[in-house]
Amino acid sequence: MKFKTKMTTLAITFTMLAQSVWAQRPNEIQHIKFGDENWEEMAPKLQRKYVYGEKGMLALFKMDKGAKVPLHHHSNEQTSYITKGSVKVTMQGKDYTVKAGEVLIIPANIPHEFECLEDGTLDIDFFAPPRTDWINGTANYFAKSTTVESQLETIAAMDIRPGDVAVSASGRVFATIHPLGSQKMQLVEIVNGKAVAYPDESFQKNNQPATDAKFDAMLGLIFDKKGRLWVTDMGLELGKTRLWCLDIKTNKVIEKIELPGSIAPKGSFLQDVVIDEKNNWAYLADIANPGIIAINLKTKNARRFGGHTALLAEDKDMVIDGKVINFGGKPARVAIDPITLSSDRETLFFGAMNGTSWYKVPANLFRENKDDNTIGQAITVAGKKPFSDGATTDAMGNHYFTNLQEHAITKLATNGTLTNIAIDYTLLLWPDNAYLGPDNWMYISANQLNTTPAFTGSTDQGKAPYYIYRFKLK
Incomplete structure (x- = not known):
């Protein structure tokens, strides 16, 4: 007999969060007061804001010690610049500690996860091309148990x-x-x-x-x-x-x-x-x-x-x-x-x-x-x-x-x-x-x-x- 699995559909798709981001016009010149943008609460101790054009996306992360971005991958090349604090990035079974003033470049489709090591850490990320899963609200990797389509x-x-x-x-x-x-x-x-x-x-x-x-x-x-x-x-x-x-x-x-x-x-x-x-x-x-x-x-x-x-x-x-x-x-x-x-x-x-x-x-x-x-x-x-x-x-x-x-x-x-x-x-x-x-x-x-x-x-x-x-x- 078939029965529905009891699973919590915790998918954070960012659909509502994306509404707080500045109205983007990727094919036009944009002059944005980035400091006035609202922070989005992605997970405990982790906030984000971003802007994007036609070919690239700039994101700013603010996080405290213990904040985590779960294992995920994307088709976008990612350049992460830590301006304050430090993070640990795990890829291919190896840990990379990235400190203030250091840059980590992550090629497309490499599964990776982040952990913040210090309170008050600031991370500037650049993605090429822009993260469409953020823009259209389909990013779901913060969910421990989710189906995007329907329940298992x-x-x-x-x-x-x-x-x-x-x-x-x-x-x-x-x-x-x-x-x-x-x-x-x-x-x-x-x-x-x-x-x-x-x-x-x-x-x-x-x-x-x-x-x-x-x-x-x-x-x-x-x-x-x-x-x-x-x-x-x-x-x-x-x-x-x-x-x-x-x-x-x-x-x-x-x-x-x-x-x-x-x-x-x-x-x-x-x-x-x-x-x-x-x-x-x-x-x-x-x-x-x-x-x-x-x-x-x-x-x-x-x-x-x-x-x-x-x-x-x-x-x-x-x-x-x-x-x-x-x-x-x-x-x-x-x-x-x-x-x-x-x-x-x-x-x-x-x-x-x-x-x-x-x-x-x-x-x-x-x-x-x-x-x-x-x-x-x-x-x-x-x-x-x-x-x-x-x-x-x-x-x-x-x-x-x-x-x-x-x-x-x-x-x-x-x-x-x-x-x-x-x-x-x-x-x-x-x-x-x-x-x-x-x-x-x-x-x-x-x-x-x-x-x-x-x-x-x-x-x-x-x-x-x-x-x-x-x-x-x-």
């Missing part, structure tokens, strides 16, 4: 970690069970809030050795436009990658494609999958040996595209709640992970988990079996993204990412702006994937994946329950 609802509270979630056109909810967690069940349907083995118990590994007849390590999960359910089986124990297809009307397996070892050798980690039912192709992302696997679903022939820098992780730390996240015993550098297709199936989108760029490439280049060099030259940047484990693309070309560092769902709009549309620091603990279901419901799995032994290097530090949520997009 809990679909399932589970004692095992969900991997990906997918929802049928009729509203049936399915989930893989993350292989870095439980080895009991691999694929489930959520029925009345409970995880039920799908299509039945006979396909589940149930903590037994992997076999050809059973599921092994399921993760990527998606419905195509014909209503078929596709799921990747990474074969972490069996040593071979398989792509399964199920008919949820009959609850039967209708396809099982095994990839040859030359394309997906043992040790591959083919996580996300997208299906082009129009042209009969499938595309999978391999994070272990960074690449894209393209499968002709008619002939079952497959090819691998690799060796391109767009497939690789950026050399930036993943920081969650102030802690650098490790993977495999060292700071995480996870390569291509989320992968999506445009609604017309002609553009493939992808990006690294540890990456801030979202790339695109024409899908027909794979269908026409173009060489890697031709495909590589056609890759371009589609926009910016947060560090993310999952993504989905809607029919209008907007992209939605799970935002690991900010406990959020982030939207990349068609105009190139990034906006957090859901934030919850207590519930969205490692939002693994986002899935756009019927009637504009966005589904999210939250599984605390960074607490598994693969990340901690020791014991499992997760605390059940693990969740599947949803919220309604406007």
Whole structure:
């Protein structure tokens, strides 16, 4: 049974605060008595005022010891000049103490947080371009628990970690069970809030050795436009990658494609999958040996595209709640992970988990079996993204990412702006994937994946329950 999560919608969007700011005319000469402007109370011990033109914004912050600006990021370059007092800025797992007379320049899209170290601190910030989230009242990072679109609802509270979630056109909810967690069940349907083995118990590994007849390590999960359910089986124990297809009307397996070892050798980690039912192709992302696997679903022939820098992780730390996240015993550098297709199936989108760029490439280049060099030259940047484990693309070309560092769902709009549309620091603990279901419901799995032994290097530090949520997009 679905129930609304009790969460305080504390979003401070600054809509009312912005009304106190001088009426701005960005394209005109402006002569403003800045000292006469009213201070805006943003949070305890923290006040702000700002002015802006067409290309830049000037802000003045007045704060006392203990004032904090929570972890957030924006597409604007920020130059901070401390004229009095001092602050501590945390970025990429490193603390920067900035004292009076010192300047800190923060590049675009770098998550950062501020803490004031002295009473009476004055900070002059310059943003380029202007902060539209301040101007239009959509900034929400002062909320510890908020959804901009609507309230979260809990679909399932589970004692095992969900991997990906997918929802049928009729509203049936399915989930893989993350292989870095439980080895009991691999694929489930959520029925009345409970995880039920799908299509039945006979396909589940149930903590037994992997076999050809059973599921092994399921993760990527998606419905195509014909209503078929596709799921990747990474074969972490069996040593071979398989792509399964199920008919949820009959609850039967209708396809099982095994990839040859030359394309997906043992040790591959083919996580996300997208299906082009129009042209009969499938595309999978391999994070272990960074690449894209393209499968002709008619002939079952497959090819691998690799060796391109767009497939690789950026050399930036993943920081969650102030802690650098490790993977495999060292700071995480996870390569291509989320992968999506445009609604017309002609553009493939992808990006690294540890990456801030979202790339695109024409899908027909794979269908026409173009060489890697031709495909590589056609890759371009589609926009910016947060560090993310999952993504989905809607029919209008907007992209939605799970935002690991900010406990959020982030939207990349068609105009190139990034906006957090859901934030919850207590519930969205490692939002693994986002899935756009019927009637504009966005589904999210939250599984605390960074607490598994693969990340901690020791014991499992997760605390059940693990969740599947949803919220309604406007």
